[in-house]
Amino acid sequence: MTEPRVLERLDRIESHLAIQQLAVRYAMAVDRRDIDEWLGMFVEDIDCGRRGKGREALRGFIEPAVRDFYRTVHTITGHAIDRIDGDVAEGRVYCRAEHEFGDQWIVQAICYFDTYERRDGVWYFARRVEDFFYTCDVLERPQDADFARWPGPTPKHAPPMMLPRFPTWKSFWGDADVSAITRRPAAP
DSSP, X not given: OOOHHHHHXXXXXXXXXXXXXXXXXXXXXXXXXXXXXXXXXXXXXXXXXXXXXXXXXXXXXXXXHHXXXXXXXXXXXXXXXXXXXXXXXXXXXXXXXXXXXXXXXXXXXXXXXXXXEEETTEEEEEEXXXXXXXXXXXXXXXXXXXXXXXXXXXXXXXXXXXXXXXHHHHHHHTTOOOTTTOSSOOOO
């Protein structure tokens, strides 16, 4: 007879792998413009805020957004699953995204803050919040773009809030004078 603890550990390992694949499949679906596959990675009743609920509400946001760029490349550079508790999990995904917009090649260093849910044995995104370290054209330094250059019809991003999200960032730098090492310190 298999011990329940072994089955719990096996479930945790399988869940971890499935959640990691979800992030990779997400990036690949966006780059292939496979909107239906992309939508299928979210819970059916995904809350899209003011846009409504459900996958079709999500389609109304993502489909026009990916039409702003001809080519994109999303590279998953790291994935930390912080918590798996039964059928709910939380994690963070680092990603470098590249977007062709006319003569510009826009690059972003992104962190997604994710909540995952398992329904009928399948893991989905239940919530995905994107924040970024910087956005700029590949030919410019992020500092020169105030870390937030975003082209075209999509509204320009607000300055990134990524670094201040981390409590350790704030406590590490505190009231330090960083003018010798950066000309654009992060907002507190």
